[in-house]
Amino acid sequence: MTKQIYLDYASTTPVDKAVAKEMCEYLSIDGQFGNPASNTHDFGMIAKLAVDEAREKVAQLIHADSREIVFTSGATESDNLAIKGAAFSYQNKGKHIITSNIEHKAVIDTCQYLESQGFDVTYLEADDKGQITPEQVRKAIRQDTILISIMAVNNELGTAYPLAEIGALARERKILFHVDAAQGVGKVNIDVAMMNIDLLSLSAHKIYGPKGIGALYVRRKPKIKLVPLIHGGGHEGGYRSGTLATHQIVGLGEACQLMFDKQTIFLKHVTALREIFLEKLSSLSHIIINTPLENSYPGIVNITFKGIDGEALIAFLHKMAVSMGSACNSASVEPSFVLTAIGLSQEDAHSSIRFSFGQYTTKKEVIFAAETVLESVNKLRGLSPRWQECSDV
Known part of the structure; x- marks a missing residue:
């Protein structure tokens, strides 16, 4: 391989060329650059039509009504608007929130902030594959529970969650159900109506759209009330004020359309890549596949290589872009909180690498990556006193 192989699609994706082309039509004097809120001339009205489309x-991608989509700067803002907005809006009914201990930091940090404001949060403990069961949720529900927030797919493990079952529990108890679906x-299949989801966060840059744009689904029936984070102008139904970034919104819409059209083909592609990758690594001893092979998104594989320092392994894998965990924790020298939460020791967490595949990943790249990992791990183990201790056990 003459160029670096990108295997960090869970961190971000390249913008699809069709998406970029469409976005460019809404930027310059030669295109439709108007403000969607300007309704007195064609420039604004054409931009508004593009936003509406x-x-x-x-909405189509998640089986929602278009009137239920609120544009934001990304999933982090959407998570904050959903959780804080719901908590402050419904606090007269109770101050208890349920989430898990391996959610994205955008959810966990928001919940911790609410704890400082007098709310009580239950953090459900995931099992060794990162799974949360509906029974855990049911047992945690109290009379004062107002919100349940469980992600669709874990960003470090790829674990997919039983949203329909949790949504049914929430609806039965008249509790709001939020899903971080970044x-x-x-x-994975997401149907907000069938799954009784009240609030759902998403981001364009995880699905071949631009960075800096996302959306929050807010159910209309039964109507959900949220206290807004941003005031000034009353845009987006009063939920999120600010001039709409037409080009980014168009990019998000185009990315959603492409994923809607190609979802089945896309899933077959990443499933095949995962099978090839794991088969090539099957001869390697003392590894732990932290990602469940069932009930997961196949584009993410998290593996512990015992006796190996993860940073040293990444240095050996200089021809590929991989990660030791979530991009949101990249500044931290601490081991992944997700991996330690599912039972890995700090040493094993430091020995873990996340590989994530996407629509541009090829079979040839995956085979090369697996062979390089195999060679690098064996070399490092030959040099490592830690491996001698490990292999003697």
Whole structure:
């Protein structure tokens, strides 16, 4: 391989060329650059039509009504708006929130902030594959529970969650159900109506759209009330004020349309890549596949290589882009909180690598990557006193 192989699609994806082309039509003087809120001339009205069309495409991907889509700067803002907005809006009914201990930091940090504001949060403990069961949720529900927040797909493990079952529990108890679907939209089946989801966060840059744009689904029936985070102008139904970034919204809409059209083909592609990758690594001893092979998104594989320092392994894998965990924790020298939460020791967590595949990943790249990993691990183990201790056990 003459160029670096990108295997970090869970961190971000390249913008699809069709998406980029469509976005460029809404930027310059030669295109439709108007403000969607300007309704007195064609420039604004054409931009508004483009925004409305994009809203339809986002809604289509999750089986929602376009009037239920609120554009934001990304999933982090959407998570904050959903959780804080719901908590402050419904606090007269109770102050208890249920989530898991391996959610994205955008959810966990938001819940911790709410704890400082007098809310009580239950953090359900995931099992060794990162799974949360509906029974755990049921047992955690209290009279004062107002919100349940469980992600669609774990960003480090690829574990997919039983959203329909949890949604049914929430609806039965008249509790709001929020889903962080940044890693799940377009990759696992999500139907907000069938799954009784009240609030859902998504981001364009995980599905071959631009960075800096996302959306929050807010159910209309029964109507959900949220306290907004941003005031000034009353845009997006009052939920999110600010001039709409037409080009980014168009990019999100186009990305959602492409994922809607190609979801079955896409899933077959990444499933085949995972099978090839794991088969090539099957001869390697003392590894732990932290990702469940069932009930997961096949584009993410997290593996512990015992006796190996993860940073040293990444240095050996200089021809490929991989990660030791979530991009949101990249500044931390601490081991992944997700991996330690599912039972890995700090040493094993430091020995773990996340590989994530996407629509541009090829079979040839995956075979080369697996062979390089195999060779690198064996070399490092030959040099490592830690491996001698490990292999003697």
